[in-house]
Amino acid sequence: MNCGLPVPGESEDFTTLVLTPGAVPAWFHVYSTRTHPNRGETFSKGWGDTRFAPLRSEDGSFVHTYYAASTPECAYMESVLHDIPLAPPGVFNVDELQTFHLAQFTLSQPLTCVSFHTPDLPKLRNLTRAQLIDSLPACYDETRLWAQAAYLQRPEAQAIAYGSRRDDAGRCLILFKQRLPDPPFTLTNNEHLALPPRRKEVLDLVRRLRISEI
16 A cells, blocks of 8 residues: 655755653553563564554664653553544453553653654655654555654654654654663553553543443
């Protein structure tokens, strides 16, 4: 499938911004133990098929990436409920919560990010949010090209910042471990989504969205 995104050039006018630790007091990351023995601080080392990853570094090795959201609800929408349609509402298997966990962390220092927020997209060959952020998974081969170009053309960038597709009230990051300090962040909490209070939080969201439960 060709989604019609332009191919990035060798010198795109990417905007970088500095995200301070105080701008978002806590970030949230949902991870699954279904296929990998992940933990709260585990970065993807090239596995997966997402909008902005996997990516390659200058030497061809995989960039270690980590998705984060500014609220728990946004993290749930971008992970646990990512593939469930909302109109008409789909179906959620509650037993899947057994494999999901929510990590909470804080940044210890300012983060330099390439901005994929709406005001900064027109400079990139008139890209729109609909093309880069709101497009369907079938377009990931094309959206990843822009993340790859941002990584290579802005060597100072430690992350990409953008607005959530599934929850437009939420802010999202994809972090690049190789460009972050060690440790990259401070993990402040780690909770199983199958247990209270997070279980209720997820199921309240499911019911609010009128998604069916099995």
